[in-house]
Amino acid sequence: MVKMESYPARVTELGGLAIRRALPTRERRLVGPWCFLDRFGPLTFAEGKPMDVAPHPHIGLQTVTWLLDGEVIHHDSLGSEALIRPGELNLMTAGRGISHTEETPTSHSGRLNGVQLWVALPDAHRRGQPSFEHHASLPAFDLPHGSARLLIGSWAGRLSPALAHSPMTGAEITVEDHGELALPLDPAFEHGFVLLSGDAVLDGQPLRPDDLYYLPPGATAAALRSERGARVFLIGGTPFAEPVLMWWNFVARTPEEIEQARRDWQEHRFAEVPTYSGPRIEAPELALRLRGTS
Ligand code: MN
Numbered sequence: 001m002v003k004m005e006s007y008p009a010r011v012t013e014l015g016g017l018a019i020r021r022a023l024p025t026r027e028r029r030l031v032g033p034w035c036f037l038d039r040f041g042p043l044t045f046a047e048g049k050p051m052d053v054a055p056h057p058h059i060g061l062q063t064v065t066w067l068l069d070g071e072v073i074h075h076d077s078l079g080s081e082a083l084i085r086p087g088e089l090n091l092m093t094a095g096r097g098i099s100h101t102e103e104t105p106t107s108h109s110g111r112l113n114g115v116q117l118w119v120a121l122p123d124a125h126r127r128g129q130p131s132f133e134h135h136a137s138l139p140a141f142d143l144p145h146g147s148a149r150l151l152i153g154s155w156a157g158r159l160s161p162a163l164a165h166s167p168m169t170g171a172e173i174t175v176e177d178h179g180e181l182a183l184p185l186d187p188a189f190e191h192g193f194v195l196l197s198g199d200a201v202l203d204g205q206p207l208r209p210d211d212l213y214y215l216p217p218g219a220t221a222a223a224l225r226s227e228r229g230a231r232v233f234l235i236g237g238t239p240f241a242e243p244v245l246m247w248w249n250f251v252a253r254t255p256e257e258i259e260q261a262r263r264d265w266q267e268h269r270f271a272e273v274p275t276y277s278g279p280r281i282e283a284p285e286l287a288l289r290l291r292g293t294s
Pocket of ligand 1: 058063100249
């Protein structure tokens with residue numbers, strides 16, 4: 001059996017909302033093309049807008065938004081508007097550049113619980129046209145003692161309709177109480193697991209909530225069991241062959257590209273999000289040292 005590695009999530013915040021960030025960490029920058037994983041909630045609120053991310057830009061990545069509870073409304077510079085609910089996927093492909101907002105809608109359940117992940121685009125696609133997709137219907141699996149939903153890429157012989165530019169998996173696995181699942185894995189992929197709720201043991205390893213558990217390529221299956229029931233997010237893909245440079249909301253390859261994208265945002269060369277009332281997010285100062293994955 002290949003050896004599992006674990007990486008603790010770190011606590012941070014996004015527009016005032018508490019976040020646990022499982023990816024990237026200092027020791028693990030990528031899992032396949034997946035380069036970012038933020039966990040928010042569960043929380044309840046009576047008033048206000050716990051999710052209120054003002055206009056900001058992206059390049060070179062896709063954002064994958066998935067809710068366990070509550071709702072978020074997305075607007076972007078293409079004119080897209082999409083309310084996302086649990087079980088639905090919002091997928092934004094930044095390509096050469098897009099800006100967007102994510103907010104708790106005016107009419108809401110008073111609950112918020114979900115994840116947002118980023119996928120690094122390969123060189124052949126990272127300067128492509130930006131696009132946005134909302135998927136209300138995704139491949140669903142009934143498993144003995146559980147179920148799964150495939151968001152993007154492929155898993156267990158099925159393919160998601162969501163736009164994907166490199167071989168990957170993004171799925172949510174649900175284990176029933178006292179259930180044990182044998183999850184098939186592609187041995188060409190590396191994989192990451194994050195416990196979203198409940199309790200779970202993966203290949204004999206008890207999972208802490210929100211931390212990243214990593215399996216290198218070579219694994220053909222993983223055993224997931226739970227006493228009281230669990231939901232686990234599964235990511236994976238072929239190891240990303242290109243060195244990736246991440247800074248703020250940008251995924252690029254060189255410091256010059258990052259500097260250019262920062263200037264383009266600060267000098268208003270990205271298209272705007274017209275629906276948002278309030279100031280946009282200004283880029284932070286560019287530190288001299290940019291951290292890459294290579
Ligand atoms: Mn964003």
